Structure formats: C-alpha cells, structure tokens
Amino acid sequence: MALTREFKQTVADRAKRDPAFARALLDEAATLFLNGEPEPARLILRDLVNATVGFEALALETAKPSKSLHRMLSSQGNPSMDNLAAIFQVLREKLGVEIRARVVKAA
Numbered sequence: 001m002a003l004t005r006e007f008k009q010t011v012a013d014r015a016k017r018d019p020a021f022a023r024a025l026l027d028e029a030a031t032l033f034l035n036g037e038p039e040p041a042r043l044i045l046r047d048l049v050n051a052t053v054g055f056e057a058l059a060l061e062t063a064k065p066s067k068s069l070h071r072m073l074s075s076q077g078n079p080s081m082d083n084l085a086a087i088f089q090v091l092r093e094k095l096g097v098e099i100r101a102r103v104v105k106a107a
Helices: 007-017 019-034 038-051 056-061 066-071 081-095
Strands: none
Touching: 007 019, 007 038, 019 066, 019 081, 038 056, 038 066, 038 081, 056 066, 056 081, 066 081
16 A cells, blocks of 8 residues: 555645745735735745744734634635735745845746
C-alpha cells in the first residue's frame, strides 16, 4: 500500500521549511484578491496562517477572536477590508516582505 499525505499538510510543511514558498503563497493570495478571486485567496491565506503564525497568534496580533478569523478565511468567509488588511499585515511582518501591486496591460 502506498503512503500518502494530505495535500494541506504537504503545503503547510513546505511553507514552514521554505521561506520562498511561503512568500509565493502570500503573493498568490494577494494577486487572486486583486483580480477578483477572493475564495481561493482566502483558502491560500488560511493555509499560510496555519503554516506560519497560527490562528491563536494571529488572533492576538489582530485583536480578533480565533474563531472569527477561521470563519473569515473559510471558503464562505467575508472578511472586511480592515480585517483583511490586518491579516496581510501580520503575514507580511512574519515573512519580512512588502506587497507591491502593479498594473499590467491585459493580454
């Protein structure tokens, strides 16, 4: 019988050991949000939070209950812009990065 791992655990483990991968996840989440795809962006952010700061620490940093943060970053979540900005801020600080948006002509 083949050994398998759950995909989410594989992503979390790689984000923990590979800072470039974690930064790429943050970049992808931001890009998805800005391009009108909030659901996959929230799910990527949820995986990134689990792999980096954890929801309890995120709750302390954002002054939001952990359960609320879990709901915000679920497939049906609907975080306010203020909450989303706070989540991105904590992740940016944790990963030591800035997020810069740029506009490019559509193909």
